[in-house]
């Protein structure tokens with residue numbers, strides 16, 4: 001009996017499973033976005049109205065609601081325009097910036113050291129490391145540098161009251177491409193009201209592109225990483241370096257990554273030590 005039931009309905013079971021996974025994945029992708037709230041609101045109104053109409057059988061209102069539901073289908077791409085744009089851009093792009101060789105690994109190490117030095121000196125900073133999606137629209141808001149990354153330059157740019165310290169630095173292909181860039185400030189309602197504009201700009205730019213933002217808080221010196229609009233705050237030095245390696249060093253680079261990690265601290269190019277530009 002039970003076997004017959006399974007034989008007759010296994011296809012329905014698989015269908016339900018596929019649909020559940022798809023709906024859950026869509027929910028996961030969109031739950032933190034502004035569009036999700038609008039959609040939930042619309043769906044709740046639609047379900048409530050449908051239930052009322054089903055109960056009372058109002059013909060004219062039923063006709064109107066059915067037409068409105070069709071309009072909703074056309075409205076969805078507009079409501080989810082930022083999310084769709086992001087998803088399509090990710091789909092159509094290829095990986096241009098992966099740390100796959102020694103020079104790139106060196107860059108990562110210098111970058112980490114610079115961020116740690118900025119943190120120790122409590123110099124507020126915001127970096128956006130470009131990956132697959134172009135950051136051109138944000139680069140256009142800033143001042144072109146096209147300079148090799150160096151701890152000295154990072155310090156000079158973000159040193160308070162200098163002309164370029166306001167805004168973010170875009171790092172593209174291991175170079176500091178632009179400084180003083182204005183990033184989109186996230187519209188997401190943040191539970192933590194203490195999160196200021198620098199961190200919100202990091203959330204905003206990583207919501208719009210696939211870049212990795214690294215933030216140093218001027219107030220506390222805390223280092224944070226932001227990806228896909230998710231902020232990982234107050235990472236200590238060790239955790240910051242570990243997360244950067246996890247993000248940028250893919251599995252097939254393991255052999256190359258292990259070598260520099262074995263170097264002692266004296267072998268590293270540090271922003272403090274010899275290269276100290278700004279006194280504590």
Ligand SMILES: Nc1ncnc2c1ncn2[C@@H]1O[C@H](COP(=O)(O)OP(=O)(O)OP(=O)(O)O)[C@@H](O)[C@H]1O
Nearest residue numbers: 124166167168182183196197198199201217218219
């Ligand atoms: N849209 C933006 N794009 C890039 N940088 C921005 C943007 N808005 C603000 N900033 C930067 O953030 C600085 C102000 O930071 P604010 O104190 O509001 O933020 P915060 O997240 O609390 O950071 P901190 O912990 O460093 O104080 C500005 O001086 C500017 O350099």
